[in-house]
Amino acid sequence: MTALTDLGIAALRDGVKDGAFSAREVATAFNASVEKGRALNAFIVETPDLALAAADAADAARASGDLKPLSGVPLGIKDLFCTKGVQTTAASRILEGFEPVYESTVSGKLFAAGAGMLGKLNMDEFAMGSSNETSGFGNVISPWRRSDGGNAALAPGGSSGGSSTAVSARLCPGATGTDTGGSIRQPAAFTGISGIKPTYGRCSRFGIVAFASSLDQAGPMARDVRDCAILLEAMAGFDVRDSTSLDLPVPKWEAGLSADLKGKRVGIPKEYRIDGVPAEIDAVWEQGIAWLRDAGAEIVEVSLPHTKYALPTYYIIAPAEASSNLARYDGVRYGLRVAPEQGSLADMYEATRAAGFGAEVKRRIMIGTYVLSAGFYDAYFNQAQKVRALIARDFERAWASCDLLLTPTAPSAAFGLGEKSDDPIAMYLNDVFAVPASLAGLPAMSVPAGLDGQGLPLGLQIISRALDEQTVLNAGLAIEQRAGFTHRPEAWW
Template structure:
C-alpha cells in the first residue's frame, strides 16, 4: 500500500502491529501530505522529524518483541493550545509567538507514551476564542470542503479549525482538540469528522493554555467513532498536577463499543427547535431519530427549559475566566514584550497586550473584566453562575428519563470566511447547541450525518450523563453505521 493517508487510527495501529507496513512508511506518507497542503494553512509548525522519531521507536519496539501502545505508529496533529517540549506553542497568538516550552502537557505526554507521533502544531482561533478560525494570528485555516458549483473559501469551524481541516483533508488520521463551548464538536460537524468532548476533568488541563478553566476540556478528533474511542483512552487519566482532574479509572471505551441500543431511551429536547434553524439541519435531526430507532432505542421528547439562557450565561462566565487567565501575559516572563522608548512598567504592560492580543481576545477580556467589576459582579457574573446551575439541573432531570440526548451540533452548515466576521453575535450563535453541555460539564460528541444539497457536511450531536462516555460513543456508533458517511472533499489544495 502506498497511500497510507486514507487509513484511520485503528487501521494504522493494527497494520503496524501485524507487520503489514512500518510506522515509518505511515509517517513519511503523512509528512508528505502535510508538506503539500500549505494552501489550507492548517499547521502553524510542521514537525516531520518528530513523527519519524516516534515511528522509528515503534518499529524498533515491534522488531524487539516489545509490547506496543494503543496509538503505536499513529502520527497525529497537535492543536497549538497544548504545550509541547522543544516545539513552539503559541495558542495562535502573537503574544506567545516564539515561546518554546521546557515541559510537555500531560495529554500530549500520554499520547507519546501510547506510541503516537507528532506531525506538527495545528492552527486554531487565538486562545481558542472563535468559531471560524479567523482570529488566529497566523491567518485563517481554509476548509478543504467547497460548496457544489462555488469556489468560495469556507470556514473549517473553530476553535479547533486546524484539527478539523487536517483530518478532513487526510493530512492526519486524528488530532487533539479542546472544547470550551463547542470547539471540538462544531468544527467536526462542519467538516464531516468525528469529535468528542469528554466529561469535564477526564483529560488533564495541565500544560494546556487556559481560556476558561471551569469549561476547558481536551478531547480527540478523528474520522470515526472507533478512532475517537481509542484516542480518548490514550489521552484520559488522573493527573495530580491538575486540581480539576477526575480521580477515576479510564474505561476501555473502544473494547466496549456496542451499536445495539435496545432498552435505551434517547431524549429530544423541545427547546432546541429554534427560529432560523437551517431546514437541512432539521431534516438531518429527523433522520438521526430514525437511525436511533432502527438501532433499538426508544425516542422520547423531553425538556431542557433553561436552554435559551445558556448561551448568554456562557458569554459571561467564559470571558470572565479568560480575563483572569490572560492577565499573566504581561511582557515580563515570557512571550512578546513591547517596550516603547522611555516607557514605564504600566506602559509596557499596555503596549505588549495591545500588540499581542487580537481583536476578539481583547473583546472577551474587556467583557470579562466588565462583568467582574465592582457594581456589575452580582448583576452579571453571579446571575450567570446561577443560570449555569439551572442548566445543570435541567440535564439531571432529563437524564432521569433518558440515557442520551440527540440534537443538532450546529445551527447552519459551514459558512464562508469573512461572512460573519463583522457580527460577533451572529458568530457566537454557532455555539448555541454546543454550549449547554459545556456549562454542565457533560460528555458530548458530533458524528457526521448527511450532506446538504450544496454538498456540505452536517453533524449530529449526542450528549450523555457525566462519566458516561460509553453511552455517547455507542449512540454515535449507531448513527455512524447507519449514516454510512464516506464523503470526502475534492482536492483543490
C-alpha cells in the same frame, strides 16, 4: 492498494502491528501530505523529524515485541497544548517563539502510548472563535467547497479548526482538540469528521493554555467513532497536577463499543427546535432519530427549559475567566515584549497587549473585566453562575426519563470565511446547540450524518450523563453505521 493517508488510527495501528507496512512508511506518507496541504494553513509548526523519530521507535518496538497502543500513529497536536521544546503559541502573536520546557499531560500521554507528532495545529487565538479567523497566523481554510460551482473559501469551524481541517483533508489520521463551548464538536460537524468532548475532568488541563478554566476540556478528533475511542483512552486519566482532574479509572471505551441501543431511551429536547434553523438541519435531525430507533432505542421528548439562557450565560462566564487567565501575558516573563523607549511598566503592559492580542481576544477580555468589576459582579457574573446551575439541573432532571440526548451539532453547515466576522453575535450563535453541555460538564460528541443542499457536511450531537462516554460513543457508532458517511473533500489544494 489504499493510500496510507486514507487509513484511520485503528487501521494504522493494526497495520503496523501486523507488519502490513512500517511506521516509517506511515510517517513519511503523512509528512508528505502535510507539506502538500500547506495552502490550507492547518499547521503553525511542522515537526516531520519528530514524526519520523517516533516511527523508528515504533518499528524497533515491533521488532522486539514491545508495541504500545498508538505505535506507528502520527497525530496533529492543537497549538493550545504545551509541547516540550516545540513552539506553542495558542495561535497568538503574544506567545510567538515560546518553547515550553515541559509537556502537557495529554500530549505526554499520547507520546508515551507511542504516537508521533506531525506538528502544531492552527486554531482561533487562545481558543476564542467559531471559524478559525482569529488566529494570529492566518485563517485555516476548510478543504470542503460548496457544490454551486463557486470556489469560496469556507470556515473549518473553531476553535479547533486546524485539527478539523487536518483530519478531514487526510493531513493526519487524528488530532487533539479542546472544547470550551463547542470547539471540538462544531468544527467536526463542519468538516465531516467525529469529535468528542469528554466529561469535564476526564482529561487533565495541565499544560493546556487556559481560556476558561471551568469549561476547557481536551478531547480527540478523528475520522470515525472507533478512532475517537482509541485516542480518548490514551488521553484520559487522573493527574495530580490538575485540581479538577477526576481520580477515576479510564474505561476500555474501544472494547465496549456497540451499536445495539436496545433498552436505551433517547431524549429529544423541544427547546432545541429554534426559529431560523435551515430545514436541512431539522431533516437530518429527524433522520438521526429514525436511525437510533432502528438501533433499538426508545424516543422520548424532554424539556430543558433554561436552554435559552445558555449562550448569554456562557458569554459572561467564559470571558470573565479569560480576563483572569490572560492577565499573565504582560511581556515580563515570556512571550512578546513591546517596551516604549520612555514609559512606565504600565505603558509596557499596554503596548505589549495591544500588539500581541487580536481583536476578538481584546473584546472578550474587556467583556470579562466588565462583568467582574465591582459594580457589576453580582448583576452579571453571580447571576450567570446561578443560571449555569439551573442549566445543569435541567440535564439531571432529563436523565430521569432518558439515557442520552440527540440534537443537531450546529445551526448551519460551514459558512464562508468573512461572512460573519463583522457580526460577533451571529458568530457566537454558532455555539447555540453546543454550549449547554459544556456549562453542565457533560460528555458530548458530534458525528457526521449527511450533506446539505450545497454538498457540505452536517453533524448530529449526542449528549449523555456525566462519566457515561460509552453511551455517547455507542450512539455515535449506531448513527455512523446507518449514515454510511463516506464523503470526503476533493483534493483541490
